[in-house]
Amino acid sequence: MSAAAERTAEPATSPVNIPDIPADLPADLPADTPERTTMYEISGLTKTYTQGKRVVHALAGVDLHIDAGELVSIQGPTGGGKSTLLQMLGGLDRPSSGTIALDGKDLAAMSDRELTGVRASTIGFVFQGFNLIPTLTAQENVETALVPEGVSASVRAERAAAALASVGLGDRGAHLPVELSGGQQQRVAIARALVKDPTVLLADEPTGNLDEQTRDEIVELLEGLWKEQGLTVIMVTHDSTVARRTQRRLRIAGGKLTEIGV
Numbered sequence: 711m712s713a714a715a716e717r718t719a720e721p722a723t724s725p726v727n728i729p730d731i732p733a734d735l736p737a738d739l740p741a742d743t744p745e746r747t748t749m750y751e752i753s754g755l756t757k758t759y760t761q762g763k764r765v766v767h768a769l770a771g772v773d774l775h776i777d778a779g780e781l782v783s784i785q786g787p788t789g790g791g792k793s794t795l796l797q798m799l800g801g802l803d804r805p806s807s808g809t810i811a812l813d814g815k816d817l818a819a820m821s822d823r824e825l826t827g828v829r830a831s832t833i834g835f836v837f838q839g840f841n842l843i844p845t846l847t848a849q850e851n852v853e854t855a856l857v858p859e860g861v862s863a864s865v866r867a868e869r870a871a872a873a874l875a876s877v878g879l880g881d882r883g884a885h886l887p888v889e890l891s892g893g894q895q896q897r898v899a900i901a902r903a904l905v906k907d908p909t910v911l912l913a914d915e916p917t918g919n920l921d922e923q924t925r926d927e928i929v930e931l932l933e934g935l936w937k938e939q940g941l942t943v944i945m946v947t948h949d950s951t952v953a954r955r956t957q958r959r960l961r962i963a964g965g966k967l968t969e970i971g972v
């Protein structure tokens with residue numbers, strides 16, 4: 711096409727149609743900087759368990775800001791509060807005090823019904839023990855995550871098969887958990903967490919039951935999914951090798967959170 715023909719064929723690209731740049735853009739924000747959006751804003755979070763006369767301050771005043779798209783690890787001693795914090799982040803339990811806003815909405819102030827909705831649509835969970843249903847196939851285990859969404863059986867089947875393929879298990883859908891290796895079972899659990907298309911993936915010791923090689927494969931898989939899908943990933947781990955691969959490292963001990971410098 712000649713230059714003249716191009717000009718007449720594509721008038722929409724003519725400079726006169728480019729909208730004016732708004733004058734109120736912040737002067738210090740370069741045009742090519744991706745906008746940071748807040749995923750979690752946590753303030754003064756506490757969780758106290760009382761058993762008889764024993765009082766445990768599992769979270770003793772946690773303040774934390776996590777942006778969308780961060781890959782964060784949480785380390786710390788046993789009993790330090792890691793799982794408790796992850797449960798709060800996932801709306802599985804409620805704090806004793808403080809606020810925990812996810813995408814601007816305080817989970818602590820939500821009704822049970824609202825919280826269930828957030829968990830079903832926004833948050834994927836992965837656990838150390840995989841937590842698969844032993845009598846269901848890999849495909850069926852993944853499909854169960856879509857039941858609360860009320861989609862048809864054929865859509866469930868399609869999406870579950872795609873999720874299994876995305877974790878490298880496209881050919882294992884018909885296997886029961888007992889017929890899969892530990893690493894494969896964790897891949898099924900990751901597919902189950904991701905089939906809902908969540909924005910946040912929370913993992914509690916996802917590699918704790920795996921040998922080193924399988925651990926590395928699972929961490930690579932999680933990293934790949936984080937990059938490709940723009941997920942916010944928050945992972946509890948005892949393993950410094952795993953934590954070192956994350957962008958941001960947190961530590962929680964005695965219910966107090968600190969950043970581990972890089």
Ligand SMILES: Nc1ncnc2c1ncn2[C@@H]1O[C@H](COP(=O)(O)OP(=O)(O)OP(=O)(O)O)[C@@H](O)[C@H]1O
Binds near residue numbers: 759766792793
């Ligand atoms: N349901 C509960 N009832 C009473 N105490 C609890 C409960 N859940 C946790 N705790 C206590 O809260 C503290 C923090 O527990 P949490 O499970 O968060 O630790 P953790 O850092 O995940 O440890 P681990 O590395 O062993 O998994 C511990 O002292 C624990 O005993």
Ligand SMILES: [Mg+2]
Binds near residue numbers: 792793
């Ligand atoms: Mg724990």
